[in-house]
Structures are given as structure tokens and as C-alpha cells.
Amino acid sequence: MLSQADAAIVARDTALPGLGLVLDAEALCARLHLGPMRPLYLRYKPGTSCVVTLGPVDGGLGAVAVMAHTPARHAEVRDRPEWQGKDAPVIVDGEACLTVVPLRRDRKLKGARRIADAARGAAFLKRLTGFAPGGGVRLLRYKAGRRLVIRVDGNGRAALIKAYAPREFAAALDGARIAEAHGGPAILGVSKRRHCIAWPWLPGDPLSGGAAQGRAAGIALARLHRTSVRPRATVRRAEETEELRAVPETLSALSPGLGGLAAGPVAAASARLLRTDFAPTPIHGDFSADQVLVHEGRATIIDWDRAATGDPARDIGSFLAHQDVLALDGGSIDGTAVGFLDGYAEAGGRVARDVIAVQHARALLALTAEGFRERRPDWPDRTRRLIARAEEVLRPLDPGLPDLTDALDPAVMRPLLEHALGQGVEVVGVDLLRHKPGRRALVRYDMDLDDGTKVPLLGKLRAKGPDLRTPKVHDALRAAGLDGQGSGGVGVPKVRGMVARPALWLQEEVPGRVLTDLLRPGSETGPARRTGEALARLHGAGTRAPRDWSMDDELGVLDRALAAAGKALPGQAARIDAIAVGARRLTEGLGQGAVTGIHRDFYPDQVLVDDRHVWLLDLDLFAKGDPTIDVANLLAHLDEAGLRHHGDAMALAEHRQAFLAGYEDLRPGLDPARVAVLRLVALGRHINLSLGLPGRRHTTDALIEKIEADLALPEVGVTVG
Missing domain, CATH: 3.30.200 (Phosphorylase Kinase; domain 1)
Structure with missing residues (x-):
């Protein structure tokens, strides 16, 4: 029985009287007395012809091709001499303009x-x-x-x-x-x-999935791409884009809406293909898991019928697209694609991730009509899902940070890292450690250098372009003694180079545990004390800062945060506004404080501690300002962590005291009132943070109540209400 989608095709294409039968294998076999047959493949040219290949269910050679033509064309082909003969005669259905051609008569x-x-x-x-x-x-x-x-x-x-x-x-x-x-x-x-x-x-089984088999396939493909031979056939960009441009027309003939859906990703993929170059490489030309046999852990590539010279990413994209199809059809892919890409890179394969992405999308779009040709009853939905997947593949990992895709691609980064470091490198691992969409990311590169050493470097990427300031700050602080070798083992990571695009700079990865993980009620307070000492050394380094940070700037950040919180919590808006007014009044009443280089975003996640070192991280905001801002900011984070994890802002009081003691050992004379006011300013920002960061919403009311209570303390001097 015809599906609704197939019936719509038949209704539109009145030039082929037998189209409805060709699209309905069961009805076709019954009408022509063909016996139990299954459709193998279908080729459809709207208004011209439709050919379905049927194979016997027993796998024998009794296959036939059933051809539906227009009446005029049927009259021309039905009496072809090569289709005549006593054995395996061609069957003709004049009413439906059908010709049934046995395998024995394939012209x-x-x-x-x-x-x-x-x-x-x-x-x-x-x-x-x-x-x-x-x-x-x-x-x-x-x-x-x-x-x-x-x-x-x-x-x-x-x-x-x-x-x-x-x-x-x-x-x-x-x-x-x-x-x-x-x-x-x-x-x-x-x-x-x-x-x-x-x-x-050949011995072995078709690649069935899993990371290990995917890896074996990736290794085999990388070896193919490294061969020195050049097949005579070629696949050029012009041919690939022509192939893509045919997709909307093909789909429109099947269902007009599908052609429109495909037009956008086809245009995007075509444009990106034309913008990318490739080194002509021997390629398989039709690579997928079906073209791989696995025997005793080794993969053998078969079916080289379409071997050509072309873009190696074409093979990779084809493999990934067929994995997507398998997943859409309910198959299990179990990390096959990840294993495949890992194996390809491990065996020396080097193809840029963005080129793989566009070839992946190209292959998906090329497969959109296969469900119809294979006579799958769900072919319209399958086609829509393949188009959607192509759009997803073409979409940047982070549209606001488009260079992130390149920064995560070993093939792209290898020559850039070699240039930055001044020596040959092998990128053996890339990991995205932190990512703030549209703004910045932290990427780890594991590398083998030409001199035999293994080096992990961290790349700091930002959307605004190259950060020229922070590497200079690191260099200046290390020159001032914060290199991890001096007193207290305090340091900032060493700068290893710059990359213009992707816009990132490289620093050495330093050892230690994040201070956050060491702060628990009753735990050793030594790390907190050493952190206080480290911050004092930062403030005493005498390093020139690239920008100024005033109390007005500090209050501006608070005002924006509380305004956003009040808008999100209209029922609490009056209380939040009162906090903003009280904090501003207190801050404006502070006298002029000391001015040093300050971290400006100092909290426990920015500190790594081990037995010998205290490393200070993320100095992107380093500025000239009041050092009490840094002290107060860390104390506010301890208050918030106590509320969030233990329901008590004083849960980490011992660590707070140890931090202050360590700081005052080297920079005595902290003004308690000044610290208290700026701690409330910093804690006020956490009201808005609690609304947006996972796992913090339960602290919002507690933060408001604590700040209100602290503002009313005699040593602070403002009553809220």
C-alpha cells in the first residue's frame, strides 16, 4: 500500500501511468506475478521514468528491474531486440507502461x-x-x-x-x-x-561499532590517505558543489517542502566548500563503516570502486554522515565516530576540523533522498532529520566565539603552535577545560616537542581578539619575583607564546590543587593562610598595571548586578534596591585607600596550591586599585560557599581568619571597617550570580537576609528597611 507521501508523488506526476505500482512493491509483484521480492533500489526521474530493482527474498539471481515510462517512451523501448529471447523474456504491461527486465537481460x-x-x-x-x-x-x-x-x-x-x-x-x-x-x-x-x-x-566481519573498531577504521583510512599513488579519477570542489546544488531539486520532486528545507544548508555548505583548499590526496570516495572489514583487531578497507584524488575530509565526512544515518535508523554507534577520529589522528591523519564539518554536512545532504530510494516508509521524516543534522553540523560550536572550532582542532593548531614555540610539535591531545559562550575559553594542549619533552600548555582564547595585556602582566610579575621559585613559592604561570588567530595566548600548566577543593569546615587551614601570603606578595610586587580600577567602577558592577536581580525578582525588588542604596552610601563614605596592582577577580578557583607553590591564575583583569577589593572579594566567596554548601555563612570562618592572618603577616594594617564594607559589595553581586549559575538558586534568599543583617551591624553603620 502506498504511503501518504508516495501517493502525493503519484498524484503530482501524471506522466508515468505505472508510477504508483513501481512505488508499491507488494502491489507490483501481485499484478505481475513476480513472486516474493523485496525492493533493492529505486531511481526516479520525474516525468520521465522510474526504475525499481527487485531481488528475490532467497538471495538468488532472479532479480528484475521494473521500469515505468511515459506512454511514448514505453512504446520505444518495449520491443528492443536485446530484450527478446526465449529464456528470461522481458514482461510488458502496456496498460501501466511497465517493462520488467530480468537480470539476464540487463542491457x-x-x-x-x-x-x-x-x-x-x-x-x-x-x-x-x-x-x-x-x-x-x-x-x-x-x-x-x-x-x-x-x-x-x-x-x-x-x-x-x-x-x-x-x-x-x-x-x-x-x-x-x-x-x-x-x-x-x-x-x-x-x-x-x-x-x-x-x-x-575476505575473513572478518563488517565494522559493527564501538570505539576500538572505529579507531581501527581511522588508522586504516589515515594510511590510505598517506599512500603515494594517485587514482586517475578526481573529485574537485566544482563537482562537489554541483552535487550539492542538485539536492534541493531532487527533494522538491519528492516533496516540495523538503527542497526548501535543504536550500539553506546546501547554500552554506557550497559556499564553505569553495572557501576551503585541500592537498590532493588519494581517497576512497565512498567511505563508511560498510566499507570496512575487521579481523583480529585490524581493519581492511574494501569497495574501492570510487577511489579518486580529492579532499581527504570527504572520506571522513562520509564516514561520520553514515554514522548519523545509522543512529537515525535506531542503530547503536557506541563511540564509533570518536574512536574513528582518534585513530585517524593517532595514525598521522591531519585534516582541519572545519573542513571535516562541511564535508560531513555535504555527505548528509547527499544522503537525504536515500530513504526514498531504499523504499523506507518513513523517508520524509528521515529526510527532514538529515537536513536538520546537516544544519547542526554546519553551525559553529560557539557562534559568538567562532575561533573556538579552530582552537580545538589539532590539525589547525599544530603549525600555529610550532610557530609560537619556535620548534616542531606533535599535538597529541586537545581538551576544552572552560568555556563561557560568546566570550572566552580555556583549552589544554598536550604536545610532544622535537626535543623529546612532553609539554601541556594552556591556551586562553577570547572573542575580543588577541589579549596583548595579560601576557605582559605575567612577564612583569615573574620578573618581580612571582615565578614560583622565590619566597613562599608564589608565582604566576610562564607565558609560552601567542597565536594571532585563533586569538589566544599560551601559558605553562602549573601543578597544584584548586584552593576551592581544600576549603571544608574543620580542614587544614594552611592553604588559606598561604593564599593570604600570596595575595600580599602580589600586592607588594610593584608591577605596573595596564588599567585603573576605582571605587566607582566597583559600585558600577554592583549596581548592574542588583538591577538585573531586582528585575528577575520583582517581589524582592524593594529589598534589593535598599541593599544597593546602603552599599553605595557606605562605599562612598570610605576614605582614599592604598593603591597597588590588584587581581580584581580574586577567589578560591583562581589559586592552585601544592606543597611548594601557590600559583595565582587568571590575571586578565589585573589593574591598579585598592588592594582591599581583592581581600574582600575572597572573603565574600567564602561566605557564599558556606551558605551554598553548609547553610551557614560562617562555616569557613577558620579559613577566613587564616587567610587574613597570612595576608597581614606580610602587609599589616588592614582596615576592618573597609574590609567589611567591600566584602558586602562583593557579596551583593552574588545575589544576581545565584540566579544564573547552576546549583545556587537556593542561596538567593539567604544572601539577601545576610547582607541586610550585616548592613545593620554597628561596625558597618547602615540600617536597611
Whole structure:
């Protein structure tokens, strides 16, 4: 029975009287008395023809091609001389303008005609394979007029045989010879006259999935791409974009809305393909998990019929797209794609991630009509999902930080890192450690250097472009003694280089545990005390800061945060406004304080501590300002952490006292009132943070209540209400 989508095609295409039958295999077989058959493939040219290949369910050679033509064309083809004969005659249905052509009568596949010849087929197969097909012949795939694939068994041996159309045979033979010369299947026999190639049936199983098998496939493909041979066939960008441009037209013929859906991603993929270059490379041309056999952990690539010289990313994108199709159809992919990419990189494959993405999308779009051709009943939904997946693949990882895609790509970053470091490197790992969408990211690069050392570096990427200030701050602070080697082991990471695009700078990864992880009620307070000492050394370094930070700036941040919180919490807006007024009044009443270089965003996540060192991180906001701002900011974070994790702002009081003691050991004379006021300013910002950061919403009311209570303390001096 026709699906609703197929019935709509039939209703639109009135030029083909038999189209409804060709699209309904069950009705077609019943009308023509063909017996139990299953559709293998369908080729549709709107208003011109539709050909469905049917194969017997027993896997025998009784396959047929059923051709639906216009009445005029049907009258021309029905009486072709080559379709006449006593054996395997062509069946004609004049009313529906259908022609049923047995495999034995396939005009373009000379090899198929001979193989299906009951009198001469066995002898031909014996000459081709070297053994008699006593164990039977099984049809594996058949596309009428294009290709036949069979398995032949006999005398304990088995062979795979393909019969090709004349225009495809030369390229297929070229690919087979290249494969044989580079570890692929050996050629068992060739018939140039009948355009057939035979190979021994290889041991192993088709790639079934999983990271290990994916890795083996990636390694095998990387080796293929490194071969020195060049197939005669080529795949150029112009051909790829032409292939893409045909997709909307093809889909519109099936369902007008589908063509419109595909137009956008097709245009985007075409434009991006034309902007990317590639080094001409030997490629498989039709790579997927179906083209890989795995035996004893080793992958062998098969089916080199479309081997060509082209973009290596085409093979990678094709593999990934077929994995997506498998997932859409309910199959399990179990990390196969990740393992595949890891194996490819491990074996020396180097292709830029953005080029892989566009080739991935190209392959997805090329597959959009396959559900219809394979006669899947859900083909319209399947097509829509493939288009959506192509759009997703084309979408930048972070549209506001477009360079992040390149920064995470080992193939892109390798030459840039070599230039920045002044020596050869091998990028063996890339990890995204932190990411603030649209603004910045922290990326770790694990590298093997030419001198044999293994170096992990951190790259700091930002959307605003290259950060020229912070590396200079690091250099100046290290020159002032904060290099991890001096008193107290206090330091900032060493700068290792700059990359203009992606706009990131590189620093050494330093050892230690994040201070946040060491702060628990009753835990050792030594790390907090050492952090106080480290902050005092930062404030005493005498390093020139690239910008100023005033109390007005500090209040401006608070005002914006509380305004946002009041808007999000209209029921609490009056209380939040009162906090803003009280904090401003207190801050404006502070006298002029000391001025030093300050961190400006100092809290426990910015500190790494080990037995010998205290490392200060993320000095992007380093400025000239009141050092009490840094002290107060860390204390406010301890208050918030106590509320969030323990329900008590005083839960980390011992650590707070240790931090202050460590600071005053080196910079005595902190003004308690000044610290209290600026701590409330910093804590006020946490009201808004609690609304946006995961796991903090339960602290909002407690923060408001605590700040109100603290503002009313005598040592602070403002009553809220």
C-alpha cells in the first residue's frame, strides 16, 4: 500500500501511468506475478521514468528491474531486440507502461547477463575465480544498469564478484589495483570484456561499532590517505558543489517542502566548500563503516570502486554522515565516530576540523533522498532529520566565539603552535577545560616537542581578539619575583607564546590543587593562610598595571548586578534596591585607600596550591586599585560557599581568619571597617550570580537576609528597611 507521501508523488506526476505500482512493491509483484521480492533500489526521474530493482527474498539471481515510462517512451523501448529471447523474456504491461527486465537481460551489464546465463554462467565464473561455483551464487546488491555484486561459493572457497557498467569499470579497476598494492584485497580475476572483477572473500566481519573498531577504521583510512599513488579519477570542489546544488531539486520532486528545507544548508555548505583548499590526496570516495572489514583487531578497507584524488575530509565526512544515518535508523554507534577520529589522528591523519564539518554536512545532504530510494516508509521524516543534522553540523560550536572550532582542532593548531614555540610539535591531545559562550575559553594542549619533552600548555582564547595585556602582566610579575621559585613559592604561570588567530595566548600548566577543593569546615587551614601570603606578595610586587580600577567602577558592577536581580525578582525588588542604596552610601563614605596592582577577580578557583607553590591564575583583569577589593572579594566567596554548601555563612570562618592572618603577616594594617564594607559589595553581586549559575538558586534568599543583617551591624553603620 502506498504511503501518504508516495501517493502525493503519484498524484503530482501524471506522466508515468505505472508510477504508483513501481512505488508499491507488494502491489507490483501481485499484478505481475513476480513472486516474493523485496525492493533493492529505486531511481526516479520525474516525468520521465522510474526504475525499481527487485531481488528475490532467497538471495538468488532472479532479480528484475521494473521500469515505468511515459506512454511514448514505453512504446520505444518495449520491443528492443536485446530484450527478446526465449529464456528470461522481458514482461510488458502496456496498460501501466511497465517493462520488467530480468537480470539476464540487463542491457548495460554484460557481466550480469553472462553470470545469469544458465548455460554459460558457471563456466564464466570458474574462469574468473579459478573454482567452480558448486556451492551456489548469492546476490548481495544490484542496481539495474549500474552494478551487480554477488558471492560465489565452491570447493571450500568463496569469492566476491562485481559486474560494472562500461563507464564505471575503468575507475573501479584502477581502484582495485591501488587497493591491492596498499594492503587491500587482492584481485582474483578480471574480465575486461564483460567488465567484471573478482576478489577472494575476505575473513572478518563488517565494522559493527564501538570505539576500538572505529579507531581501527581511522588508522586504516589515515594510511590510505598517506599512500603515494594517485587514482586517475578526481573529485574537485566544482563537482562537489554541483552535487550539492542538485539536492534541493531532487527533494522538491519528492516533496516540495523538503527542497526548501535543504536550500539553506546546501547554500552554506557550497559556499564553505569553495572557501576551503585541500592537498590532493588519494581517497576512497565512498567511505563508511560498510566499507570496512575487521579481523583480529585490524581493519581492511574494501569497495574501492570510487577511489579518486580529492579532499581527504570527504572520506571522513562520509564516514561520520553514515554514522548519523545509522543512529537515525535506531542503530547503536557506541563511540564509533570518536574512536574513528582518534585513530585517524593517532595514525598521522591531519585534516582541519572545519573542513571535516562541511564535508560531513555535504555527505548528509547527499544522503537525504536515500530513504526514498531504499523504499523506507518513513523517508520524509528521515529526510527532514538529515537536513536538520546537516544544519547542526554546519553551525559553529560557539557562534559568538567562532575561533573556538579552530582552537580545538589539532590539525589547525599544530603549525600555529610550532610557530609560537619556535620548534616542531606533535599535538597529541586537545581538551576544552572552560568555556563561557560568546566570550572566552580555556583549552589544554598536550604536545610532544622535537626535543623529546612532553609539554601541556594552556591556551586562553577570547572573542575580543588577541589579549596583548595579560601576557605582559605575567612577564612583569615573574620578573618581580612571582615565578614560583622565590619566597613562599608564589608565582604566576610562564607565558609560552601567542597565536594571532585563533586569538589566544599560551601559558605553562602549573601543578597544584584548586584552593576551592581544600576549603571544608574543620580542614587544614594552611592553604588559606598561604593564599593570604600570596595575595600580599602580589600586592607588594610593584608591577605596573595596564588599567585603573576605582571605587566607582566597583559600585558600577554592583549596581548592574542588583538591577538585573531586582528585575528577575520583582517581589524582592524593594529589598534589593535598599541593599544597593546602603552599599553605595557606605562605599562612598570610605576614605582614599592604598593603591597597588590588584587581581580584581580574586577567589578560591583562581589559586592552585601544592606543597611548594601557590600559583595565582587568571590575571586578565589585573589593574591598579585598592588592594582591599581583592581581600574582600575572597572573603565574600567564602561566605557564599558556606551558605551554598553548609547553610551557614560562617562555616569557613577558620579559613577566613587564616587567610587574613597570612595576608597581614606580610602587609599589616588592614582596615576592618573597609574590609567589611567591600566584602558586602562583593557579596551583593552574588545575589544576581545565584540566579544564573547552576546549583545556587537556593542561596538567593539567604544572601539577601545576610547582607541586610550585616548592613545593620554597628561596625558597618547602615540600617536597611
